[in-house]
Amino acid sequence: MYYQIWNFFLKEDKYIYWKEKIKVKKNFDKVTWQKNIDFLSLVEQTFQLKSQLAETDSLEPFLKLARENGYNLTAEELGWFLVTRRQIWDLFDFAQKTPSLKEELLIAKEPQQFIDIAAENGYYFSVDELAWLLIDIKSSSNLVSINNSVGEILTVSSYGRIETGYWIWLAEHWGIVPPFCHRDKPSTFLCQNLNNPFLPDRCFLPKSYFNQRLMAIHN
Secondary structure, eight states: OHHHHIIIIISHHHHHHHHHHHHHSOOOOHHHHHHHHHHHHHHHHOHHHHHHHHTOOSHHHHHHHHHHTTOOOOHHHHHHHHHHHHHHHHHHHHHHHOHHHHHHHHTOSSHHHHHHHHHHTTOOOOHHHHHHHHHHHHHOSOOOEEEOTTOOEEEEOOSTTOOOHHHHHHHHHHTSSOSSOOSSOOSOOSSSOTTOTTSGGGOOOOHHHHHHHHHHHHO
16 A cells, blocks of 8 residues: 555656646645544554455546545545645655755744755645644654753654654744644533634643653653
8 A cells, every 4th residue: 555655646757747736736634634634543453445446557546546535536536635744744754854944944033934945955734734743753652852951852752763853842932733632522512612722721731741751751
């Protein structure tokens, strides 16, 4: 299945094609982003579906299987999600290897300045897309933390040793990533504004928080 995703969207020629396509036409929202996440999560949990997808030799049968399993995804929606995520990860990776770029990004005063710097280096995504990915990372139960002697988290990474803590802190400072985030919406809320993840009744401690605290205590 991973070969199919690479072959349809992420190998060099396809990546360039989809990168240009979504740069021109990009009008997807958080619902579409989450739909892609949910579909790929289902694939990971369903061996038969994963095997069936791995047997597809073109994009249309791949999308047909997605529809048959309740996810009406278009090629543009899936391509947008995969290529946008890769662009953000590629930027993080490049910044980690390029101190001058990393410093320039970290002193960005506002999210749009960060996005503009990314675009100047050939990486195209929006403020919302950056926030969605960082929220996904922070909400994950698979984070790895490195703590110093006073318990501060220096690095949060389980993605090919790419540091993400810096970017999460920066996004929190800007106010585009809440301190703690729901991965699943609770069935009831204390407030009427269901789209504001910063409100107290929308918050919880991710599983990774307890690992971080335990590491800090032992240190």
